[in-house]
Amino acid sequence: MLTQHRGIREGRGDQIFTIINYAILTVVLIVVLYPLIYIVSASFSHPRAVTSGQVWLWPVEPTLAGYEAVFKHKYLMSGFGNSIYYTVVGTIINVIMTVLAAYPLSRPDLPFRRTITFLFYFTTLFSGGLIPLYLVIRELGMLDTRWSLLLPGAISVWNVLIMRTYFQTTIPRELFEAAQLDGCDDFGYLWKVVLPLAGPILAVIALFYAIGHWNSYFSAMLYLQRKELWPLQLVLREILIQNQFDPNMMSNIDPQQLALRQQMSELLKYTLIVVASAPLMIVYPFVQRHFVKGIMLGSIKG
Amino acid sequence: MQVPLAQSAPKQKTRKKLLRELARHWQLFVLLLLPIIYLIVFQYWPMYGVQIAFKNFQAPLGITGSPWVGWRHFDRFINSYDFQRTLQNTLVLSVYSLVVGFPFPIALALCLNYVGKRWFKSTVQLVTYAPYFISTVVMVGIILQFLAPNTGLINMIIQKLGFQQVNFMGRPELFAHIYVWSGLWQTLGFNCVIYLAALSGVDPTLHEAAIVDGASKLKRIWYIDLPELMPLAILLLILSMGGILSTGFEKILLMQNPLNLRTSDVIDTYVYRVGIASAVPNYSYASAIGLFKSVIGLILVIMVDRFAKRMGQAGAL
Numbered sequence: 001m002l003t004q005h006r007g008i009r010e011g012r013g014d015q016i017f018t019i020i021n022y023a024i025l026t027v028v029l030i031v032v033l034y035p036l037i038y039i040v041s042a043s044f045s046h047p048r049a050v051t052s053g054q055v056w057l058w059p060v061e062p063t064l065a066g067y068e069a070v071f072k073h074k075y076l077m078s079g080f081g082n083s084i085y086y087t088v089v090g091t092i093i094n095v096i097m098t099v100l101a102a103y104p105l106s107r108p109d110l111p112f113r114r115t116i117t118f119l120f121y122f123t124t125l126f127s128g129g130l131i132p133l134y135l136v137i138r139e140l141g142m143l144d145t146r147w148s149l150l151l152p153g154a155i156s157v158w159n160v161l162i163m164r165t166y167f168q169t170t171i172p173r174e175l176f177e178a179a180q181l182d183g184c185d186d187f188g189y190l191w192k193v194v195l196p197l198a199g200p201i202l203a204v205i206a207l208f209y210a211i212g213h214w215n216s217y218f219s220a221m222l223y224l225q226r227k228e229l230w231p232l233q234l235v236l237r238e239i240l241i242q243n244q245f246d247p248n249m250m251s252n253i254d255p256q257q258l259a260l261r262q263q264m265s266e267l268l269k270y271t272l273i274v275v276a277s278a279p280l281m282i283v284y285p286f287v288q289r290h291f292v293k294g295i296m297l298g299s300i301k302g
Numbered sequence: 303m304q305v306p307l308a309q310s311a312p313k314q315k316t317r318k319k320l321l322r323e324l325a326r327h328w329q330l331f332v333l334l335l336l337p338i339i340y341l342i343v344f345q346y347w348p349m350y351g352v353q354i355a356f357k358n359f360q361a362p363l364g365i366t367g368s369p370w371v372g373w374r375h376f377d378r379f380i381n382s383y384d385f386q387r388t389l390q391n392t393l394v395l396s397v398y399s400l401v402v403g404f405p406f407p408i409a410l411a412l413c414l415n416y417v418g419k420r421w422f423k424s425t426v427q428l429v430t431y432a433p434y435f436i437s438t439v440v441m442v443g444i445i446l447q448f449l450a451p452n453t454g455l456i457n458m459i460i461q462k463l464g465f466q467q468v469n470f471m472g473r474p475e476l477f478a479h480i481y482v483w484s485g486l487w488q489t490l491g492f493n494c495v496i497y498l499a500a501l502s503g504v505d506p507t508l509h510e511a512a513i514v515d516g517a518s519k520l521k522r523i524w525y526i527d528l529p530e531l532m533p534l535a536i537l538l539l540i541l542s543m544g545g546i547l548s549t550g551f552e553k554i555l556l557m558q559n560p561l562n563l564r565t566s567d568v569i570d571t572y573v574y575r576v577g578i579a580s581a582v583p584n585y586s587y588a589s590a591i592g593l594f595k596s597v598i599g600l601i602l603v604i605m606v607d608r609f610a611k612r613m614g615q616a617g618a619l
Contacts, residue, residue, distance in 0.1 A: 013518045021413050025426050028410065032430050032487065038455060039444065053458040101337035104330040111323045116334065119341060126600050128348025129592030130570075131577045131585050135354075135365070136347050152344050155337060186329035215437035218552050222578065233439045240443030241556050266453055273440050273447070280435040285428060292495055 042270040043067075047263035050270065066271030069264065075227055076272075079235035086231055087213040090150050094159075094209040095202060101160045103190050106167035124157050130222075137223060148223035149231070153212075159205050166201040167194060204290050214280065236276055240269055355590035368586075375590035384572060392568040396549040398482045404539055406490055408531060411497035412523055427498075430491025442556040445484050446471065472561040481557060481566075485550065496538075497531055504530050533613075540610050544603035547595050569595050 037057065042050050046061035054060045070076055104110050105117055127133075133152065142148040171194060179189050195202075217233035224230055243265075284291070324331070350365075355375060357368040379385055410430070417423040436444070448455045449470035457467045470476055504527060512522050551570035558566045567575075569591065577588025 011516075011518060013520070017519045018416070018418075021416055022422070025413050025417065025422070028413075028490075029426050029429055032433060032491070035444065035448065035455075035487075036432065039447075051453045053453075053462075097337055097340060100333050104334045107330060109327070110330050111320070111327060116338075119338070123341065123345040125603055126349070126596055127345065128350075128352045129589060129596055130573055131589040131592060132348035132351035132354065133344070134578065135351055135585065136344070140343075151340075154340050154344070160337075186327070186333070190333070211435065215435075215439075217437070217439050218555075233437055236437075236439045236443065237556065240439060241446065266447075269443065269447055273443055276440050277436050281432060284432065284435050288428070288431065291431075292499075 039270050039273050043267070043274045045267070047267040051263045051266050065264070066267045067275070069268050070271050070275055075230065075235045076232070078228055079230050079232035082230060083214060083232040086146070086149050087210050090153075090213045091206055091210045093150055093154050094156070095206050097154045098156070098159050098163055098205060099190075099195070099198075099202075101155060102163035102167060103194060105160070106164045107186075120157050120160060134222060143223055144225050144229070146229060149213075149219055152219065156209070156212075159208060163198075163201055163205060167198070171197055200290070200293065203287075204293055207287055207290055211280065232276060236272055239272060352589060352593050354586050355593045357586055359586040359589075371586075375587045376594060378587065379591050379594065384567075387564070388567050388569045388572045391565055392547055392549075392570075394565075395478055395481060395554070395568060396546045398478055399485055399549055400539065400542055400546075402482050402486055403489065403493065404535070406486055407493035408497055408535055410490060410494045411501055411531075412527055414494070414498060415501045415527065416519055416523075427491065430494070432491070433488040434492040436488065438552045438556065441484065441488060442553060445480060445557065449480070471557070471559060474562045474565040477557070477562045477565045481550065481554065485553070497534070500531055500534050501527060537610055537613070540606050540613070544606040545599070546602060547599050 038055070041057060041059045042055050043066050044059040044062050044064070045055045046063055047065065049055055049060035101120065105113065105120070107113070110116070137143055137148055137152060142151070175193055176189065179193055184192065215233065217231070217237055220229075220231050220234045221237070224234070227235075354365055354368065356370060356372060357365075358371050359365070359368045363369075414423055414426060417426075433441075447453075449457070451457055451467050451469050456470070461467060468476075470480060508526050509522060512526060517525070548570060551568070551574075554566060554568055555571050555574065558571060573588045573592050573595075576584050576591075
């Protein structure tokens with residue numbers, strides 16, 4: 001926008017404004033960035049340096065000890081694997097279910113459309129709550145199985161509504177009429193016309209679901225007793241929040257490290273924060289554009 | 303005799319027509335089959351199960367077989383000491399979050415909108431979005447690490463400056479501040495996106511005219527940008543009122559400890575504690591509290607929706 005006005009010289013007041021503006025934003029930048037840099041630096045520093053407060057900005061006596069410990073930890077590695085499983089399988093289920101719901105609802109000629117839409121919408125206004133859902137999961141025998149993390153959240157109604165609106169607004173009706181004239185049925189139309197045009201919305205919705213799966217801990221805490229099934233976030237909760245770090249969980253631990261146990265567990269926490277957040281942090285600059293689009297799509301609905 | 307006949311003829315016709323419509327669209331219903339099964343099993347079945355709030359749930363008798371007790375659980379909750387405490391904590395945390403979370407994203411969007419250097423603007427955006435992607439567990443882990451006595455960054459700075467250490471997580475009066483400001487740190491950039499988009503939609507001729515008239519940038523913010531943003535901002539604020547009883551449950555649960563429970567126990571965490579985490583879980587009592595919250599939440603959402611619609615009609619949008 002400013003490029004348009006470059007021809008006009010800024011007044012003195014505006015110059016001061018610009019300086020203050022940059023100063024404020026620089027402060028915001030530092031306030032957000034510094035904790036992140038500190039965590040990364042701490043994760044690469046010597047355990048002693050972390051606990052004695054020698055780390056301020058850059059790693060001190062850099063080591064990879066924390067990372068080695070993380071990759072030797074039995075439940076962290078299984079947690080990582082489980083999280084990947086829940087995220088991939090869960091997101092696939094989510095996207096399929098969301099398309100299955102959103103496409104028929106986007107068709108103006110669907111009989112009982114208003115009633116069915118309300119059936120979906122009502123669940124965003126009111127729910128049975130935590131305990132009744134828990135009892136249902138128990139009744140279905142899904143407690144302590146992987147299904148308990150994949151099925152109960154298979155559909156987010158907000159995403160259905162967003163996708164439905166997208167179908168309605170971006171896919172021209174003429175296309176549907178033309179396809180019908182060509183003898184294309186509803187399955188064929190969804191498969192051959194709607195889905196190929198739905199790329200952007202599928203990407204956005206899949207992204208929202210995937211981030212939700214990767215970051216969630218509560219359902220797992222509620223439904224899963226068996227540690228082999230725990231996603232990463234739940235293992236992290238034990239170590240980061242409940243402060244339960246059991247060095248026996250690391251195979252081939254050498255005695256010198258045992259002496260450093262206390263310091264080591266502090267270092268390990270910083271390492272864990274980095275390892276757990278790295279996948280999203282690396283991916284997100286590339287998908288940021290989609291994400292912004294998703295927020296906008298969502299707000300059109302709201 | 304004639305009347306029912308005359309009525310039933312068109313009725314039969316419409317029914318026939320309806321059946322034909324359904325038959326013509328059978329494929330759409332096949333597509334909808336799985337989603338509707340999902341809704342019934344995981345949404346409406348629990349709603350049916352919420353009747354245990356009015357019963358004394360006994361596992362061997364099941365949901366339908368357990369004896370009715372009427373409003374007893376609701377009475378017990380409303381008259382208990384926990385009611386006032388959890389309701390107050392819930393309201394304090396969510397109102398405080400709203401008050402802090404409202405102005406900052408708007409201010410950031412306005413600042414970014416007047417940045418001429420593209421690389422600077424996109425750097426600030428990229429960095430401020432990033433914390434949004436940190437999971438709740440890791441976020442609370444970061445909070446605990448930074449605020450820890452002796453080894454935490456904040457306490458080390460406090461000590462370097464020559465002050466006494468503070469046991470942040472052990473002081474109930476600090477809980478709300480930690481919760482709210484860490485939340486702002488995490489969501490500031492993300493929440494600013496929508497305002498930035500709104501600002502990019504402002505008619506550029508307004509700014510051009512203002513520049514010709516010699517308006518400073520501050521004046522342009524005050525007289526052009528803010529009035530453009532206000533309807534959106536107020537709408538978002540109103541809509542967030544609907545969820546005022548259910549904010550940040552997962553984060554609060556992780557930040558809780560026995561020392562700060564006095565100010566950190568909200569309705570949702572209380573339900574979790576008496577219903578699931580307790581050694582003798584009281585499903586009925588916990589369901590009653592959950593239902594109480596859901597009903598008030600529903601009323602709030604409907605009211606807020608009405609209000610927002612009326613504002614929209616009054617020309618605010």
